Amino acid sequence: MTLHLASRILETLEQHGYEAYYVGGCVRDWLLSRPVHDIDICTNAHPGDVIRLFPDHVPTGLKHGTVSVRIDGQFFEVTTYRTEGKYEDYRRPAEVQFVSELKLDLARRDFTMNAMAMNREKELQDPFGGRDDLAKKLVRAVGEPLERFREDALRLLRCVRFAAQLGFSIEPHTLAAMQKTAPLLAHIAVERVREELNKMLASESPHIGCAIINETGLCGYSPVLQRLFRDAAAESWRVVHVQGLPQKWSLLLYAARFPAEESKAVCQLLKMSKRETEAIVGFVELLHRLQPRWDAPEPVEWGQLLLDAGWDTCEKLAGILRVCWWNQQAQTHSMMQTLVETYQAMPVRTIKELAVTGLDLQVALQKKAGEWIVHVLRALLVQTALHGLPNTPEALIEAAKKEVAQYEH
Numbered sequence: 001m002t003l004h005l006a007s008r009i010l011e012t013l014e015q016h017g018y019e020a021y022y023v024g025g026c027v028r029d030w031l032l033s034r035p036v037h038d039i040d041i042c043t044n045a046h047p048g049d050v051i052r053l054f055p056d057h058v059p060t061g062l063k064h065g066t067v068s069v070r071i072d073g074q075f076f077e078v079t080t081y082r083t084e085g086k087y088e089d090y091r092r093p094a095e096v097q098f099v100s101e102l103k104l105d106l107a108r109r110d111f112t113m114n115a116m117a118m119n120r121e122k123e124l125q126d127p128f129g130g131r132d133d134l135a136k137k138l139v140r141a142v143g144e145p146l147e148r149f150r151e152d153a154l155r156l157l158r159c160v161r162f163a164a165q166l167g168f169s170i171e172p173h174t175l176a177a178m179q180k181t182a183p184l185l186a187h188i189a190v191e192r193v194r195e196e197l198n199k200m201l202a203s204e205s206p207h208i209g210c211a212i213i214n215e216t217g218l219c220g221y222s223p224v225l226q227r228l229f230r231d232a233a234a235e236s237w238r239v240v241h242v243q244g245l246p247q248k249w250s251l252l253l254y255a256a257r258f259p260a261e262e263s264k265a266v267c268q269l270l271k272m273s274k275r276e277t278e279a280i281v282g283f284v285e286l287l288h289r290l291q292p293r294w295d296a297p298e299p300v301e302w303g304q305l306l307l308d309a310g311w312d313t314c315e316k317l318a319g320i321l322r323v324c325w326w327n328q329q330a331q332t333h334s335m336m337q338t339l340v341e342t343y344q345a346m347p348v349r350t351i352k353e354l355a356v357t358g359l360d361l362q363v364a365l366q367k368k369a370g371e372w373i374v375h376v377l378r379a380l381l382v383q384t385a386l387h388g389l390p391n392t393p394e395a396l397i398e399a400a401k402k403e404v405a406q407y408e409h
């Protein structure tokens, strides 16, 4: 997303005698030459004026002064300068007041690097020294840090997340205030906590985030999370080298030596979806299953795994194994190669591809349907895929007879 489109909104507002600026994260990211993903605009125009000037809009948060304006199919949030009243529940202000001065609007923002505004000519309004702090690579609260974290405890985690995303340190007063207010994080909805942790894990420096969480005792309110970040801290830098959020989570959980059960408890605590939970716990299980034998990854081992878990999962798993501490670079290459070769060499990969069906077996063996069918088909698949049993009805039925005998034995 570029500032170019949004500049039309600034222009229109200015032409009608209003002030208008890009503000917050987009200014920060633009100054850092990082990709800008959402562009917020602030103005002294009241929401009613904004609505009047931009017929193509959605009144997303009129009470808070926000109108979403559409330009060429893209939405931009235009928010009237405002201050916030007393905060409730350590998160939200009870009410907001519109104000006429930009500086008052910037003062309500969380960190100096997020409290800058920029006009169409790219001139900066920076009353809290955000640009300096960007140069010093510091996350610093705007105003009195203790107060700011007490107003809204989500800022504690936003602070950690920005440090991780940008590779920044936390300014000492801000850090001290985080240590004091850390227990307030318990008041924040778990979905918001998860969202920030996800961003932290997906960032360029997840280990910085883990270190700050440990240093500030931020997850002290939850013993299991506290232990996770403590025990995974030393290895958490590896998370950046795996793709995909479930893989990142599973590597972190595994680095903390969390077994599958405990990993599941973390997912549930963070109210992850069933799908995410299954993916994460699945990887953790596979990692535990592989670790002791990993030194000599026989093709058969991957073969069995491929049959159990499928190609997609195995490929992702190989991506995690690639960065596991007990793994060596040299072995990694052969591991991926083994995986690919094993998969390519398989004449069949699923039960459906076998030259016989369950019904064929019932007829040939003259047996009633029962659990034995799945068991035998599964055994036939392993033999055909990995051990050279030809995939022909005759060979499979012969083999099935032996399997049934064994099964019933």
Ligand code: ATP
Pocket (backbone or CB within 6 Å): 023, 024, 025, 026, 038, 040, 108, 109, 110, 111, 114, 115, 152, 154, 155, 158
């Ligand atoms: P990103 O979009 O990369 O997650 P951002 O800083 O743009 O980061 P947003 O949630 O998009 O974050 O918020 C936009 C701006 O609103 C912020 O830059 C900041 O100025 C302000 N802001 C957001 N959340 C808070 C908060 N909890 N307390 C104070 N100001 C906030």
Ligand code: MG
Pocket (backbone or CB within 6 Å): 025, 026, 038
């Ligand atoms: Mg943003």
